[in-house]
Amino acid sequence: MASSSSSRKRVKRMTTKQRDPNIDGWISDREAQENFNGSFRNRKIINHKHVELPFFRTHGFAFPKLLSFHHLETFVQLTGDIYPNLVSVFYANLACEEDLLNSHVKGVNIVLTPDVWTSIVGFRIASILAIKGCLRDPTAKRDYSIFRAGGMKKDERVLKFLTAWILIPRNGNHAQLTTEDVFLIHAFKSNILVDWSEVVSDTMQKAIKLPYVVFVWKVLEHYKVDFSGEASYTPNHTSFISANALHHMGMSFRGNT
DSSP states (O other), rough: HHHHHHHHHHHHHHHOOOOOOHHHHHHHOHHHHHHHIIITTTTOOOOEEOHHHHHHHHHTTTTHHHHHHTTTTHHHHHOOOBOOOOOOHHHTTOOOEEEEEEEEEETTTEOOHHHHHHHHHHHOOOOOOOOOHHHHHTTTTTGGGGGGGGOOOOHHHHHHHHHHIIIOSSSSSSTOOHHHHHHHHHHHHHTTOHHHHHHHHHHEEEEEEOOOOHHHHHHHHHHTTOTTOOOOOOGGGGEEHHHHHHHHHTOSSSTOO
């Protein structure tokens, strides 16, 4: 009986709160409404992932220190609710002006200033390397052999996994290293600070499927957008990156090792 009750509680917790669609309540401008209906209403969101850093520290991994150096600990461990309709509205109205992302949701103007990035996820944005600077000369000869997945050590493999699932979540094959992945892993290993606000902003603007959905909720919450009556859900255990990720990468435990 206890197991059945626990199961019912889990089901109740995961139930999506329903709301009748009301585009006038999300977007007031008619042209913006047409853009939303034509391009964003049916776009899928990328499944949210977050990592349990204490688990990896306990089992002897070194990469949590690299994440800490980059002020990424809060970002990779973000948890919270997902509001799919409001996420779609946020992306439908997303624009970049004077190098700052901005949007408009339910009558609220939203601007991702450096203070907002720092307040929500702890990014430090000053005198640091932007990933675009690494990609300016695609014809330059570079040695990528040290970044082949087959030759990666355990920490590099997990960093690559976190990059594909959390830092630059993508629509395609998560097993294939991209050029951006290569430079970011090099930055991690070499303690080269990266402007993560630019990396995330760039990913947002290129998005086909909609990424960073819990972060978007945090941004809307920061700007006091009204969530009452909106459909929402909480990510389940599949969003949690822990021991299961190691098995996925072909690793196994021997005692505590």
